[in-house]
Amino acid sequence: MAAHPDTELIPYVHGELPAPERERVAQHLRECLDCRRDADELRELLDDLGRAVPRPPDVHWGGYRAELREKLAAHRTRRAWWARPVPLTLSASLAGLLLVVAFLAVQSARQSGTGADFASVEEAAIGDRLGLLEQYQVVERLDLLEEFDLISDLDRLAAERAG
C-alpha cells in the first residue's frame, strides 16, 4: 500500500490534484479504511464551513464609496514627508544645532593640529603670491629676515649678489 496521503487529501477532495497524483490517492483510499474515513470527515467539515460562512454586518455602499473618495482625495493632497513644511520652531532649533556643531568642529580642528596644516597651506599660498619660492636662496635663509638691518638692506644685497 502507498504512503498515507496527508497534505494531498484536501486538494483531492476539491478535485484539484493532477491525474497521476489523484489516481495514487484514489488507489490508496480504496485500500485504506482510515484514510477513506478521514477523507469523508474532511469533505463534511469543509462543506459545513462553506455553508456557514459568517456574514459581516451590512454596509451602505453609497456611504462606503463616498468615504473612499474622501480618503483618496486626502491621499492625493498629502505631501510626501520630505516635501512637508517644517515647523518654524523645529527649523530654528535645527539651524542653531548646525551652528553649534560647525563651531565645535572648527575649534576641534584648531586644537588637533589640523590648524597647523591650514597655516602651512596658507604660508605656501602667500609665498607663491610673493614669488619667494622662486628665489629659493632667500627662502633658505628666511631666518635672516628676522634681523631688521638685513631687511632694510635687502634690495642692496640682492643687487650686489647679482653684480
Next chain:
Amino acid sequence: MELSDEVLCRRAAEHDEAAFDALVARYQARAYRLAWSIVRNAEDARDVSQEAFIRLYQSAGKFDGRSKFSTWFYRILVNLCLDHRRKHRWWTLWTRDESDPESEESLLDRQPAPAQNPVDAIGRERTLKRLWEAVGRLAPQQQAAVILQVQEELPTREIAAVLKCSEATVRVHLHRAVSTLRKTLKTTETD
C-alpha cells in the same frame, strides 16, 4: 460590452476615474467580506478594504497582467488584513467582548441547513459557530488560506499566488488548519 477587470485596471492606471469606480463597485462587497473574515471587526474591515482600494489606485500601473486582476488585488488586501491582524492581535484579544452582537449572530439563520429537529439544529449551530471562532484563532497564514478556499472558493494555485508562496506550502497550511479545526470539532462534540 462589459470591460474585463484587467482592462479597467489598465485604465485606472491612466487615472481614468470611471474605470476605478467600476472596479470598486465590482469588488467592494468581496473586499469588505474578506477583510471582515480576517480582522473580525466591521469598522476595521471597512478601513482595511478602503485602504486596499487606495493602494490599487496608487499602484494600478504596477499590475503587469501576469496574474488575474482578482489575484493581484486579493494579495494587496490580504497583506493589509494580515498586517492589521498582527498589529492589533493583543489589543483584540484583550478587549474582545464575548457578548459582541456580531459574534452572536445566528449562523443557521443566515445559512439554513437541511431540516433537522430543533435539538440537533442548536447543537449544529453551536458547532459551526465554534468552528468559525477556531478559524479566527488559527495562525494568520492558515486562517487566510482557509478563508480563501472555503469562503472565496479559490483553487490552491490562486491561494498560493495571493499568499506569495508555493502550492505545497498552501497544502501544508490547509492541512494544519483542518487538523486544528477537527480537534476543535471533537472537543465541541464531547462538551
